[in-house]
């Protein structure tokens with residue numbers, strides 16, 4: 001496989017490493033950097049491109065007709081796949097959770113359809129089989145020459161793409177913070193991180209066993225459980241910043257997003273990055289972070305904000 005960092009579809013040099021100055025932290029010698037992967041592209045932003053990059057290379061190098069994947073009604077991954085496939089001039093099929101939905105149910109699905117993605121709405125029961133080998137094999141034989149990308153881009157190649165973020169970090173890092181869903185991004189970051197640095201993960205799901213989920217992913221990546229466990233010693237899980245669980249948010253979190261944009265011009269989304277950023281700022285109040293170099297990986301997801309602004313009749317980003 002070609003493992004060039006650059007890919008003609010999207011330019012990751014748009015993702016700058018931005019230093020932000022929060023006086024109460026700067027006064028304690030904390031340097032805070034944000035890896036702005038949200039700037040890679042409006043729709044294929046953040047970890048989405050990191051996860052799709054090598055998957056799309058497989059599609060292109062393997063001469064596949066297209067790609068098929070899974071996602072929920074508001075899935076960032078579904079939209080990113082549709083958008084990247086459109087740009088790569090390959091076909092895309094999205095299996096969507098919820099047979100009651102249509103392509104007009106929301107902006108995300110509308111946009112996926114507009115980008116040429118064939119949307120197939122399936123029941124929750126069928127969706128539950130999305131990681132079942134036999135079920136996926138059946139879909140592969142129904143859609144011959146279509147390459148399968150799992151939900152959330154959560155496969156080996158997705159992890160490899162996320163690991164690559166480190167190639168673009170030219171500062172020493174003691175502590176890195178990231179939002180967690182499928183754990184693909186955090187596992188990739190863990191595999192590539194500098195020795196001695198700590199990886200702080202903020203799961204956005206309530207009651208999520210982050211350690212176990214990461215161990216499961218890393219075991220099949222490394223073929224060595226002991227090594228996976230050793231790597232996980234550098235992971236710190238912060239389980240209390242989920243704000244009610246996946247897809248849930250509070251007025252406090254929305255106010256936090258508005259405040260972060262007003263002060264630092266950092267856009268955050270209420271599903272993933274705001275929870276992680278909020279968690280990080282809360283943790284950094286502790287003295288143990290004095291004089292540390294801290295990195296926040298902005299994993300994107302901002303396009304969902306339009307929908308949330310409309311639903312709550314608010315403006316999140318005011319200049």
Ligand SMILES: Cc1ncc(COP(=O)(O)O)c(C=O)c1O
Nearest residue numbers: 181182183184185272299300301
């Ligand atoms: C914006 C955003 N941030 C973070 C994550 C979590 O990443 P992962 O699923 O790789 O843990 C996701 C989900 O993919 C996401 O859409």
